[in-house]
Amino acid sequence: MDTATLIVMASVLQTRSVRGSARALRRPASTIAAAIARFEAEISVPLVERAGSGLATSLEAVRLEPSIERAAQLARRISGDQAIKLEALQRFAQVASLGSIRRAARSMGLGQPQLTRQLAQLEAMLGKTLLQRSAGGSSLTPAGSSLLQQSQALLAVWGELSGASAERFRKAEATARLGSVIPLGYESEIARLLANLAARWLAERPRAPLFVSSTTAEDLLAGLKSGLFDVAFLDTERLPPDLDGQIVGSTALAVIGVAAGQSNLADALLAAPLAVPSARSGLRQRINQVLDATLSDIERRALRVIEIDSIPVILNLVLHHGFVSILPQASVRRIRHDLRQLPLPPRFDLNFWLCWPRHGSGAALGAALIAALADAG
Structure with missing residues (x-):
């Protein structure tokens, strides 16, 4: 620096x-x-x-x-506009502290001629004499005393800024990075699975940190390719060909917010505005399949659709503004048990995958996470 x-x-x-x-x-x-x-x-x-x-x-x-x-x-x-290395200031401070270039060089594992040259370069850059050299050692000039005070202050601030970097780097290298689709809420199936997994992982591996970040399915796929995530918890029917993984759960879907007595799926979808997540999510991909299988082209064009990548906002639209949506049946029941639902056939169930790049290093971590999920029950 x-x-x-x-x-x-x-x-x-x-x-x-x-x-x-x-x-x-x-x-x-x-x-x-x-x-x-x-x-x-x-x-x-x-x-x-x-x-x-x-x-x-x-x-x-x-x-x-x-x-x-x-x-x-x-x-x-x-230094004004000049670029002076903090290492040079640190070595100058060591000489000032020990009062001898020779002793300072020995303490830092440097050759005395090398340290002498570096101090001379520092003096030349600043245009000031910093040390008075004598047979008994080196003493500070007034300019040297001023520089020592400022250097010590700067090195202390830099120590605060950089002191945790080695620990951050070590943790980053050791941390298992798990990406996940965004849970519907704290009572949702995904939230329950992730909480169980995190608790089991910490109990079994207290010195192996687990970092969990929630985002859309599209961002999860990009994160796996870029190395941002080692493994990902993904809601999709099938995996892309460059990923390996295992299904760790599934959930039935339902149209929620339907009117009392409503039993026809197409009528329920057309009776009110439809709030759905964007195509960046695996859930939306499944919703599109439901719509394609249920509605004609004319009915599809008649749909009133709003896209929102926030399940809590979608739920509020359903609860308070007369919208309908398609969401995991069990998760919605946990969040609001009295919310009217029209269950979808089992062929529309949404799978949850734990996956990793086929040619990456995530297979071992994936296996460990799958085992932890099984233990968490």
Whole structure:
């Protein structure tokens, strides 16, 4: 890490723009982008991502921003616009602490000539004499004393920023990353399965963290291909050819929100607006099959459909605004037992798969998760 990168990162968080920081610092945009990548790699956590013409910050970036700004302020006082490595400042501080280049070199496992050259380069970059050398050792000049104070403050802030990076990296490497379709609610079948799995996994593997993230089926497939997830809990009829896996459960579907006494499936679907998730979900793929098998082309065109990738919003539309939907029968019953339902035939049951890339390393983890699910019952 160097002082220029700290200054760039603080500017990026302030402007929320690569181009804005490039203009403010009078540097090429490619230099700004490289500094962002370097900083994120050092602390092992993403801070920004592209959002339209600007940048969106992560929650971790918001938390760290005051410390990054403090580090940048100290970096400006020390080096101005120059890029001075924090390693050089650390070695200078060690010499100042021990009062001898020779002793400092020995403590750091360096050759004395090498350390002497680095200190000379630091003095040349700053245009200041930092150390008075004598036969008895090295003492600080007034400029050296000022630099030592500022360097120690900067190194302390950087220590706070980077101190957890090794632990974060270790945990990231050891963590089992499970993606899941989004549960309907806390009482849904998917939520119950995931909770049972997480509890069993922690009991059996307390030192092997399990990270669970819920998203749409389409994003789960993309996450498996990119390596974001090791395995995924997916609601689909069948797996793509590049995935392996096993069915770990299934659920019957029903049209919910039907009028009292309504028994005809086509009439129930056409009687009210239909709220469904988008095509990014496995559930929607199954709903499309239900509609194709139940309605004629003319009836399909007559459907009033709204797409919402939020089951709680869909349930509110059904409960309070006269909509109907197609959702897992048992899960809806647990959430609201008195909600009227029209069950669908078993051929429309929705499968839950635990799956992983065919040529990846997720098979062993998948087998362990399947065993944990079986034990959790």
